[in-house]
Amino acid sequence: MLETKNLVKKYGGKTALNDISFPIEQGKTYLLLGPNGSGKTTWMKTAASLSKPTSGSVLWNGTPVGVESRKEISYMPTESFFYPWMIVADVGDYCTDFFEDFDLDQFRDLIRDMELPADAKVKSLSSGMNAKLRLAAAISRKARVYLLDEPLNGIDLVARDAVMKAVISVMSPDTAVVISSHLVEEVESFVSTAIFLRNGKLLEITDTEDLRTRTGKSLADRYRELMQ
């Protein structure tokens, strides 16, 4: 459904993604792994059609990502991006206005479960609360693909369970979920495929179940092996 083909992205003289290719298939949950600066966020932004490739492409059902793919790909960026004048409830209204697949009731349930006050000013939220809000906005859509960039960043240990429960709730045979996270142990149990990136290059695509049964290693072990 989402195909990355020979993707290259350069910023000035720096190559953020260097000729990477891999498919994202429905019914699977992917974990994008790599150290800082490995190209995880750049790939997500390109797949979300926020960033244009230098060469190569990310194809959504055979055509380059763009306005049409945005209707079916939901992206949770790692940075805060809401308008500062908004309150939490405004974010739900905004998404309702622009995304036909947005479920406002689900958004309201999520912000209640995550203890986000609906009338709180977005600019007054802590980084953890802002991350919860971004996640709630992204997963309240009935999208085909969810791209979640560091969904656990800034979220305390207790709240992580609620966040992970929310992430798991969007997994289905019709959807694909791509998560980028440094917290490998936290997400390993429900990830089907791991994609390892380093310095903008694709190192390996690993089936997590296969890795466990064949070598007895965890994803964290494999990560350490590859990145050392």
Added chain:
Amino acid sequence: MSKLLKYEFKKSKNVTLAILLITAIGEALFLAGSLAKSGSLLASGALILSFAATFGIFIMAVLSIDILHRELNTNQSYMLFLTPRNSYQILGSKILSSAISLSLMTVLFAVLATLDLLLIGIREVGMPALADGIRRALGDTYLYMPAGLIRTIATGAAISYGAWLFLIVTAYFADILQATVLRSKKGAGWISFLLFLVLAGAVVFLQNKLAPLAPPVAETAVRSCVFAAFIVLFFCLGGWIMERRLSV
């Protein structure tokens, strides 16, 4: 498009309300001064209204350019570019909201100025004397040819409106160039500002060359057409560049 437009107005809501509030204070002082025949109140009101009219329109334009700049260069861009809307719709809604704001502000201040001047005139000299004064000030030509007066006001307004909107759209275009083809280049901000000055100057130069070639009666139309053509050109080029080059 209507959803985009709705949020464009929301983004400038606070500044618009501040300008309206200042205008209301100025108007209240002016009316109070007029009723109480207090020169100082009247002068204060007139001064505030003049400032609100002059700077209000200017501030709204600068604000809209600043909003576009932030939405091309900061994470706020995701709010627009994650939505299933193309660059032409996004840029078009910004131009349209600026055009509507400019129209409403112009009409508001024109109506207030007319009513306030009439009020003062009536209070000072009475209606018959005021009408006579207006007749003498405008001259017989306009008295017997009201269409001529209307045409003069309308062409003046069209040129001013077109010029102002053209400057806003040119600034948008320069900002788009800064965020796309000039991105990561040293001094991109200054280069885009210089581009804005050069583009605006070149279009006015072209306008001054073309307008005298037309018959006198069509000169204003030519000037307006030049502004309109470049507004459309910069919109199309800006949208096209954003579609192909903008990475946020």
